[in-house]
């Protein structure tokens with residue numbers, strides 16, 4: 377498993393109020409329509425999937441996630457990122473949780489693995505669910521629920537999660553090539569999203585997940601040094617980042633949304649608009665007519681409710697990528713090994 381991060385977000389202030397209740401209700405109402413449409417042929421995800429077989433499932437997940445995030449607020453980012461990596465690589469089938477075996481390097485040990493976290497917490501939640509309802513709730517559904525709860529616990533939106541995913545039986549390092557590239561350009565990002573049925577709006581909206589968490593120095597160091605300096609990065613910000621990120625300093629981290637990295641809000645877009653997005657992929661959002669316009673609008677601070685709604689919609693789309701249902705796959709009893 378990835379080494380613990382050298383710094384945490386615990387020093388971050390919570391800067392923005394939660395979405396007011398009426399707006400939250402709107403999100404839920406609009407989501408009902410999207411969820412109905414998101415289940416394609418053969419994919420029958422359903423919000424009430426465990427209502428008979430494990431009615432306490434969502435409460436168990438939420439309670440456990442809440443306790444953990446209260447203790448370590450920066451775990452919310454880890455959970456959101458796990459679900460993203462799960463869904464983009466071979467569909468939302470919990471393949472990201474499988475351990476390598478002799479002769480097979482799993483996704484979590486692949487190159488872009490860089491620092492995935494939260495595996496212990498997911499295992500703990502799974503153990504609780506196995507006690508309450510043995511062999512019933514899939515690890516892929518647990519990831520989808522924990523990502524939703526992590527966002528809500530960080531003062532972001534909440535949304536109903538359609539359930540019924542089954543767990544895959546394979547995980548291969550090579551499939552991580554399906555993740556959008558960190559370096560390249562906006563077109564490569566758009567292509568990687570399009571390959572998963574996601575569009576430019578989903579790209580700019582889901583990139584808003586970088587309102588939470590942090591990146592390790594190697595993820596952005598190449599933007600800081602003269603040989604490869606990135607003109608898209610604000611020069612004064614470069615000076616500040618260099619103090620925390622010397623070449624070879626692989627354990628140090630910087631917040632993706634400095635000053636607000638445990639609060640789910642629109643301040644990430646303000647940084648991107650001011651050429652202070654930490655990653656190249658954040659900066660690329662300014663290179664395309666639609667994504668740039670979205671960044672500038674969200675950065676104004678007058679569209680937080682829109683962003684919250686959009687995020688819930690795009691998360692529901694992402695959460696239905698390549699899911700296994702019916703008698704496909706299995707319900708793992710331990711998330712890190714196949715049955």
Ligand code: HEM
Nearest residue numbers: 453454457460491556557558582585589590591592595657
């Ligand atoms: C658009 C393409 C994307 C790229 C190239 C990208 C790349 C990255 C990289 C390089 C990191 C830092 C890893 C490290 O150095 O430790 C990171 C962190 C993170 N990413 Fe993304 N990401 C993308 C999209 C997304 C999406 C769609 C989500 C979720 C919906 C997401 C959620 C996160 C979160 C929450 C973190 C912080 C993790 C932590 O604090 O442990 N990212 N991402």
Ligand SMILES: *[C@@H]1O[C@H](CO)[C@@H](O)[C@H](O)[C@H]1NC(C)=O
Nearest residue numbers: 432433434435436437438439
């Ligand atoms: C979850 O927490 C709530 C509030 O603390 C409690 O009332 C409820 O019984 C808990 N549910 C489960 C399933 O643990």
Ligand SMILES: *[C@@H]1O[C@H](CO)[C@@H](O)[C@H](O)[C@H]1NC(C)=O
Nearest residue numbers: 378379485486487489490491
């Ligand atoms: C990520 O994958 C690379 C290549 O497989 C491996 O050398 C490295 O140890 C992994 N990093 C982490 C943090 O697990």
Ligand SMILES: *[C@@H]1O[C@H](CO)[C@@H](O)[C@H](O)[C@H]1NC(C)=O
Nearest residue numbers: 379380382624625626627628
């Ligand atoms: C980074 O962290 C690892 C594991 O905690 C440690 O072994 C290593 O010495 C650290 N490297 C640096 C450059 O601090």
